[in-house]
Amino acid sequence: MKTTNHFNETIKAYLDKRAADDILFAAAYAKEGKNIDDCCTYILNEVQKSGCNGFTDDEIFGWAVHYYDEDTIDVGKKIDASRVVVNHVVELTKEEKEAGRKKAIKAFQNHMFAELQKKSAKPEKPVKKKKEIANQPSLFDL
Structure with a gap:
């Protein structure tokens, strides 16, 4: 699977922190046969299934936690070319x-x-003078 390293690191950092804060999740996170690459593959396949292009952090992290919570989960096929944008400050x-x-x-x-x-540097344009129209006598002015 080709995902950005930053995506993998972001997911892993979240899961590490969650495991440190939540003893029950720590047990799920330590399961044999589970790894961050398959977790990211699962997330990308869920994103692809949804047909949407944008997700909140909670949605993505929710899929990551779900991957580790479930013993029998279909990770899906590996996605070779993917574009992942990770928001970070x-x-x-x-x-x-x-x-x-x-x-x-x-x-x-x-x-x-x-x-x-x-x-x-630009030369100033000369101001054009209006031609004065000479007052011509009118035939109606008598």
């Missing part, structure tokens, strides 16, 4: 945030400076 340090802020400010300043240079 990146925590930046204060230094990284400050560096990003400075970089954004510098980029904005450079952009505005370039815009000003562009405007000053």
